[in-house]
Amino acid sequence: xxxxxxxxxxxxxxxxxxxxxxxxxxxxxxxxxxxxxxxxxxxxxxxxxxxxxxxxxxxxxxxxxxxxxxxxxxxxxxxxxxxxxxxxxxxxxxxxxxxxxxxxxxxxxxxxxxxxxxxxxxxxxxxxxxxxxxxxxxxxxxxxxxxxxxxxxxxxxxxxxxxxxxxxxxxxxxxxxxxxxxxxxxxxxxxxxxxxxxxxxxxxxxxxxxxxxxxxxxxxxxxxxxxxxxxxxxxxxxxxxxxxxxxxxxxxxxxxx
Amino acid sequence: xxxxxxxxxxxxxxxxxxxxxxxxxxxxxxxxxxxxxxxxxxxxxxxxxxxxxxxxxxxxxxxxxxxxxxxxxxxxxxxxxxxxxxxxxxxxxxxxxxxxxxxxxxxxxxxxxxxxxxxxxxxxxxxxxxxxxxxxxxxxxxxxxxxxxxxxxxxxxxxxxxxxxxxxxxxxxxxxxxxxxxxxxxxxxxxxxxxxxxxxxxxxxxxxxxxxxxxxxxxxxxxxxxxxxxxxxxxxxxxxxxxxxxxxxxxxxxxxxxxxxxxxxxxxxxxxxxxxxxxxxxxxxxxxxxxxxxxxxxxxxxxxxxx
Numbered sequence: 305x306x307x308x309x310x311x312x313x314x315x316x317x318x319x320x321x322x323x324x325x326x327x328x329x330x331x332x333x334x335x336x337x338x339x340x341x342x343x344x345x346x347x348x349x350x351x352x353x354x355x356x357x358x359x360x361x362x363x364x365x366x367x368x369x370x371x372x373x374x375x376x377x378x379x380x381x382x383x384x385x386x387x388x389x390x391x392x393x394x395x396x397x398x399x400x401x402x403x404x405x406x407x408x409x410x411x412x413x414x415x416x417x418x419x420x421x422x423x424x425x426x427x428x429x430x431x432x433x434x435x436x437x438x439x440x441x442x443x444x445x446x447x448x449x450x451x452x453x454x455x456x457x458x459x460x461x462x463x464x465x466x467x468x469x470x471x472x473x474x475x476x477x478x479x480x481x482x483x484x485x486x487x488x489x490x491x492x493x494x495x496x497x498x499x500x501x502x503x504x505x506x507x508x509x510x511x512x513x514x515x516x517x518x519x520x521x522x523x524x525x526x527x528x529x530x531x532x533x534x535x536x537x538x539x540x541x542x543x544x545x546x547x548x549x550x551x552x553x554x555x556x557x558x559x560x561x
Numbered sequence: 562x563x564x565x566x567x568x569x570x571x572x573x574x575x576x577x578x579x580x581x582x583x584x585x586x587x588x589x590x591x592x593x594x595x596x597x598x599x600x601x602x603x604x605x606x607x608x609x610x611x612x613x614x615x616x617x618x619x620x621x622x623x624x625x626x627x628x629x630x631x632x633x634x635x636x637x638x639x640x641x642x643x644x645x646x647x648x649x650x651x652x653x654x655x656x657x658x659x660x661x662x663x664x665x666x667x668x669x670x671x672x673x674x675x676x677x678x679x680x681x682x683x684x685x686x687x688x689x690x691x692x693x694x695x696x697x698x699x700x701x702x703x704x705x706x707x708x709x710x711x712x713x714x715x716x717x718x719x720x721x722x723x724x725x726x727x728x729x730x731x732x733x734x735x736x737x738x739x740x741x742x743x744x745x746x747x748x749x750x751x752x753x754x755x756x757x758x759x760x761x762x763x764x765x766x767x768x769x770x771x772x773x774x775x776x777x778x779x780x781x782x783x784x785x786x787x788x789x790x791x792x793x794x795x796x797x798x799x800x801x802x803x804x805x806x807x808x809x810x811x812x813x814x815x816x817x818x819x820x821x822x823x824x825x826x827x828x829x830x831x832x833x834x835x836x837x838x839x840x841x842x843x844x845x846x847x848x849x850x851x852x853x854x855x856x857x858x859x860x861x862x863x864x865x866x867x868x
Contacts, residue, residue: 316663
């Protein structure tokens with residue numbers, strides 16, 4: 305099929321995905337705003353004022369990048385996981401499978417939907433953060449690159465999950481038992497430099513540590529991890545996961561009999 | 562050019578079920594073709610492979626000359642699928658469903674909106690365009706799936722049980738619509754459990770049973786093989802008092818009988834014998850649809866062979 309036909313197909317998937325999460329905005333956009341407001345009030349304001357400085361910044365300023373990142377990760381992942389699995393469950397994924405849409409366009413469409421929701425939620429959380437503190441932007445280029453790559457990576461993760469999922473439980477298992485621990489232990493609320501050496505080493509096996517720290521560098525100019533290797537790692541993981549999902553779709557894993 | 566050419570098609574599912582055992586099937590361009598068979602015979606698997614929802618195990622399939630092995634996207638573009646189960650997002654509006662579907666085939670949005678109006682109007686759904694799909698009745702949902710399948714204006718429409726659960730008035734409306742688009746040149750393949758529907762609409766017929774094609778011929782030729790028909794006669798007198806020699810017959814109720822009539826004998830001898838006894842035939846009808854009788858006979862015969 306021609307590039308123009310593929311472009312129209314891609315736009316159709318993205319429009320459908322964005323319409324979906326906007327239609328249910330009370331479920332998709334409001335909860336992250338409320339949760340992060342509570343984080344800012346409790347951890348940033350009440351507890352943070354007793355914690356003092358971290359990495360040379362107030363605790364509130366220190367946790368803002370991680371909280372934005374956390375909401376982007378959760379939203380991108382859950383958007384694609386729930387939307388793609390619902391499409392499998394209601395069988396409307398067949399609308400796409402019978403059409404001459406290349407598999408890479410299907411992936412790009414769903415991932416773009418997840419990224420849109422992730423970035424919209426990230427923007428809402430950033431606006432909420434601005435109520436509580438004066439944000440500074442150390443390196444906007446790094447900020448944009450890292451948040452975009454992270455949103456893409458976790459949207460791909462959501463699709464990977466949805467392809468394997470057979471029940472709605474399967475869609476919630478990964479966020480509950482993998483994603484949440486990785487995010488909470490990913491240096492959102494503390495610097496990994498505070499940990500004993502062994503746990504610092506263990507933390508460096510957690511990819512979220514790299515994302516949170518690189519994102520924090522974009523805001524504050526400080527990071528527990530060097531920026532360039534983190535960006536390269538993110539890029540490599542994104543490409544590998546994209547290729548894995550492309551191969552799964554080609555083989556019909558989870559979608560064709 | 563043939564609309565469909567299937568050669569040696571097999572499908573074995575991962576659980577070991579052999580759904581298709583090497584079928585050959587040809588459907589001509591412009592045909593109105595019925596694919597019949599009992600539940601689990603392999604109809605939906607065949608349709609699934611044609612529409613690429615099911616992966617074949619072996620064999621070749623081409624759609625309007627495009628092999629699904631090396632020109633899958635072109636083959637897909639030729640087909641509009643109306644599946645057996647409702648497979649749209651119940652929370653989307655009708656307009657969103659059909660316009661998105663057109664987009665997946667590369668139809669620009671402006672044109673898709675025009676086509677949506679055309680097909681939703683033809684299928685009497687335009688007034689409901691901003692309603693969510695879950696608010697529709699069963700018949701409306703079936704018509705929505707037909708409208709959706711037509712949005713990219715395919716050369717062929719495949720309908721898997723399109724009138725299941727639809728009341729007779731809407732069913733007849735759908736028949737008229739399908740006849741009309743077939744007359745305009747669209748090839749139509751239909752699976753149905755309503756054999757009357759297949760007999761009324763289709764020119765050619767394939768019967769599939771246990772993964773094998775047991776008949777692939779014209780409807781006319783197939784019906785010509787029917788040797789015996791059963792008629793129900795409502796009589797002017799009590800049925801237990803009559804005699805009918807040379808025919809197998811049974812009493813249905815007080816004044817009705819069933820008579821098996823071989824094609825070469827005809828009905829006249831029955832009327833003559835009843836007339837001799839002073840009995841009038843008040844009304845007469847086929848016990849079952851002709852195709853239904855043939856179908857049941859063929860399935861019984863296949864069952865005996867495999868027993």
